Amino acid sequence: MSIIFVSLILLPNLSIIVQFFSESNDNWTHIKEHMLSTYITNSIILILFVGVFTALIGTSLAWLISAYDFPLRGFFKWGLILPLAIPPYIGAYTYHGMLNYTGVIQTTLRNQFEITVNQQYFNIMNMPGAIFIFVMFLFPYVFTITKAFLARQSTSLIENARILGSSSWRIYFKVVLPITRASIVAGVSLVILEVLNDYGVVKYYGIQTFTTAIFQTWFGLGDLNSAIKLSGTLMVIILGLLILERVLRGRKRFSFTTTKVKLLKPVPLKGRNKWLAFSYCMGIFSLAFILPLLQLIYWALLTYEKFLSNELFSVIGNTVFVAFFAATIITVMAIVISNFSRLHRGLTAKLFPKITILGYSIPGAVIAVGIVTLFISIDELIYSWGWTSSYILSTSVVMLIFAYIVRYLAVAYNSVESGFERIGTNFTEASRMLGNSVTQSFFKIDLKLIRGAIFGGFILAFIDILKELPLTLILRPFNFETLATNAFNYATNEMIHEAAIPSILIIIISAVAIYFFHYVLERE
């Protein structure tokens, strides 16, 4: 069964590779000669700056919160994860709405202080602006992974450094940064994949990247063939990045297996330092969560009457239905595959996890291209057998749900796998020694012990699907709206106020899920 699941994931990617080598047309020659270098430069600038800044902000926050005590530290521990609840595209148009000529900041300056500012300084719709947006809403990836690492692994090292008389700064640069390198790389890779996947921010801010180019050639020029070629190029770049990460990591391993988990005891900060640490955390938290949320709430209050209609409820219904349905399938598949690779040795068992992760590394637009080509050929096959009178699969929600599965299987898989890793195989073996078969043991013991991890995986997949934009935009059936497409469409049609309600709904559902997830993890 696991083999079937894994090949389902591989199929759309294979279909891109196959078609990549098909004959090229004029569009492609044009793109290659005149535009490809712009896409590549823009994408690389974005990745580079967003990567560096998320690493700096994410690790410094994680270190402050792990090592020191200052006002509201307990709140920031999970509060600083909350910006993940705001999808970058929502952040992007919210900030634009705040900063533009009619936005709250310039209006206040004009009306209260009679200051008219130079528009140049307040224009966010450019490359630095996009970098700012990505950093603000993606740094929690680095923050959470690094914080978890610091809490689990580093206590004795840091305590030793303290005993040996190192100052705080010295510890940070000589000990903390080097030992957390692996988790920083892990966090930053996630951030980079998100940036490459993004369509909303770059489209709204008018920056030409691979994703926007795929959309443009496909829907603007109606040229699926060139879209496939662009997707293939992007896949090559991503594979290159993944290999680079492997090579950089080399043979170094920064984690040791110790069963004794000792928590780092935070040192209380005093006087000026206390307030500096607090302001830093509070500043980031305001920029990345409070300010955009307040702005959205204000807009929502202006427009809510328009929205309390059946349309909104049907959008909510659609969103929850596809997210719930796809997340359930994803979770079941994750359990089956990770249980298989846990209990088996050999090449296939080792390869499966890598393949599931492949889906997560590949941007939504590329997956969409692969899936459309795949489903159309299946539909043609069914049609030619005379079973149906029209294209059934490629016009239904099945295609969208299948795409979610390909893209987000890794999310649930990682969670379930770490659950399995934590319990090891001892309990299963004990159960078998007491006369239960592998299957019986699985249901009576394993499944119950990793309940938390399974639930966590489900939640993560659920909110990722809830926020998903590029796949949904391309693959949804006609007239099928989710909260994400709804918000994005209003925003791109310059109806920013109307975009507020669906945006807030996404943020609230995600924030509750994140809180819940954090709470479950803390308790375990």
Add this chain to the structure above:
Amino acid sequence: MFVHIRDLHYKYPNAEELTIDQFNLTINKGGITTILGESGSGKSTLLRLIAGLEMPTKGNIMVGDDCMCSHSKFVQPENRGIGMVFQDYALFPHMTVKENIQFGLLKWSRKEKKTRLQEVLELVNLEGYDKRYPYELSGGQQQRVALARALAPKPKLLLFDEPFSNLDADLQIKIREELRKILKTTGVTSIFVTHDQEDAQALADNIVILRDGKITDTGTPDEIFGTDCDISERLAVKPRVLSKL
């Protein structure tokens, strides 16, 4: 002969050398055998082979009249009727003592289960603890629950993987004696794996010394450690034994 192991070989995939090399062993019914070896000698692998948790590359294992494995047959661990006490006990954390102990009593009636629970709890001196969860027990108590759980389905053979390694030294001595008494009362045949020669000496009817997957010496404790069981004597004997290890 109750347990009969002949010509057992085992190699981990990707390993160059055999982990278990030409292992032969016979055990009488009701006997307590200790396999003594340093870490890496292959002793835990041996136990897992007998339990059925690993598949040998070659060799036969007979328990009672049943063939557990040969070149043409491999009985899954759940069908072997062998009990095992794990090094870290592996008590199911989401189940009470009662549920843990009754877990292996698959086809027993409710009434039989209840009687058996009382019997084994009495045996390990833990009456009244049946509603506790594993984390509410001390290390010594957890170990006794693990023993009770393994004994409950009346296994033909009982295996122990480093059973005292998680206990304090003074507790270790007390439990060791208790354990020998319990095993002799029930008459179950058992195999211990340990690296501690004092454990081996105090518990075993027979000792097998394992090094690099091969047997280097077998015999009764007296034969191996000398007849005089005086503490000081025994310590003096140590160098000789160590050289054997």
